[in-house]
Amino acid sequence: MKLKTFSKWLVVLGALEVGFMSVLRFDLVGSILGSWPMLVTIVYALVGLAGLWGAYAMLTKKK
Numbered sequence: 001m002k003l004k005t006f007s008k009w010l011v012v013l014g015a016l017e018v019g020f021m022s023v024l025r026f027d028l029v030g031s032i033l034g035s036w037p038m039l040v041t042i043v044y045a046l047v048g049l050a051g052l053w054g055a056y057a058m059l060t061k062k063k
Contacts, residue, residue, distance in 0.1 A: 008054070010047045011047070013043075016028060029043050029044065
């Protein structure tokens with residue numbers, strides 16, 4: 001899988017997570033990976049980096 005595709009899916013995951021947290025008070029990532037708290041932290045960090053990558057790409061008009 002390409003890095004760009006992986007990054008886009010992480011941004012989608014982050015959007016779903018925020019939506020579930022705000023509307024349903026449900027932690028999607030935490031409920032799936034709850035028994036591995038370090039992995040949850042890594043996923044959240046990757047989602048954040050993917051968001052930064054997407055923002056950078058939009059601001060610099062890179063595709």
